[in-house]
Amino acid sequence: GRQGREMHASQVVIDVPAIPLIEVFLLVLIFQLYRLTALVQEGVKHLRTLNVKKATMQSASSETPAKVKERSTSTPNPMVSRPLQTSSQLFRACYLGETDVNVELLNDALRSYCPLIQQIGAFTLLSIREVHTNVGKIESSFELAPVRYRSMRELLEAEIGAGMHQAGGMLSDPSAAMGMLWARRGLMFWVHIYQARIDAMPGQNERDALYMHKSxxxxxxxxxxxxxxxxxxxxxxxxxxxVPSDLPKWAPSEDLLTADLTEWVQAVTNLCSRMEAMQKELDLEDLRKS
Incomplete structure (x- = not known):
């Protein structure tokens, strides 16, 4: 009767197809990239502010090889047409004494670098997200005592003294030590890419469309x-x-771009060497997978 028909209707089963894992992953990734837009815009404003502050700094172009200068036929504005020079100055300014690093200036240099690599293309958005994440971890401890913790060594030793990390490089996360570790790895990622561009034969990226991809x-x-x-x-x-086929035109000529890339690689490699030496000395080199 009527009751039987109602019971029969209640037994209808709706078969919902499973959502492929890769589609869920892509949706999450798209959402994360959308969130990065606001961070990138913030980074652009931050870079403009720092450019004004650094306008009076002595240009590092005196370190450019004389032969490179002779080959150049133009006189570019280093604050506009050669952004790698500005970035090199900011990272070099992080050197503190003979072996230490200025944490406050490191965070400034990292943030300011984001709008620069964004020009390379969409593939850099993951790197930009990591930069902001790492800076946030560093600042969480740094802001507890900005004057004292301007020294990277002082900041790391304070975290160790507070019992945040375990022996064998087992870092607490989030922490300044973890943020600095991954910030350093991220910088060395770009050092490797730029060095490959420096070492490339002229026109190699044109002959091999995947050269940049491989690098x-x-x-x-x-x-x-x-x-x-x-x-x-x-x-x-x-x-x-x-990944695009080549880097942006960050200098008026190929020779000047090579010179600016070389300057950046040297400045950042020296900075990362200081950071690595301190973290290894203090047993803060975490080798676990994230």
Whole structure:
């Protein structure tokens, strides 16, 4: 009767198809990239502010090889047409004494670098997200005592004294030590890419459309992959599909671009060497996968 028909209707089963894991992952990634837009805009404003503050700094162009200067036929504005020079100055300004690093200036240099690498293309958005994440971790401890903790060594020793980290490089996360560790790895990723561009034969990226792609992949395999878990690896593989064929025109000529890339690589490599030496000395080199 009527009751039987109602019971029969209540037994209808709706078969909902399973959502593929990769589609869920892509949706999450798209959402994260959307959130990065606001961070990038903030970074642009921050870079403009720092450019004004650094306008009076002595130009590092005196370190450019004389032969490079002779080959150049133009006189570019270093604050506008040669942004790598500005970035090199900011990272070099982080040197504190003979072996230490100025944490406040490091955070400024990292933030200011984000709008620069954004010009390379969409694949850099994951790197930009990591920069802001790492800076946030560093600032969480730094802001407890901005004067004293301007020294990277003082800041790391304070975290150790507070019992935040375990022996064997087992870092607490979030922490300044973890933020600095990954900030350093991220910088060395770009050092590897730029060095490959410096070492390339003229026109190599034109003869090999995947040259830049290969350089980025090699940089990741050397500096990041050993410490990335499955999800991070998949995120990079997706980003890798958006790698362009070459770097932006950050200088008026190829010779000047090579000179600016060389200057940046030297400044950042020296900075990262200081950071690595301190973290290894203090047993803060975490080798676990993220």
């Amino acid at each position: 980025v992949e090699q940089a990741y395999n050397k500096n990041i992959l050993p410490f990335n878990g499955w999800l991070s690896q998949k995120s990079f593989q997706l980003a890798l599909k958006a």
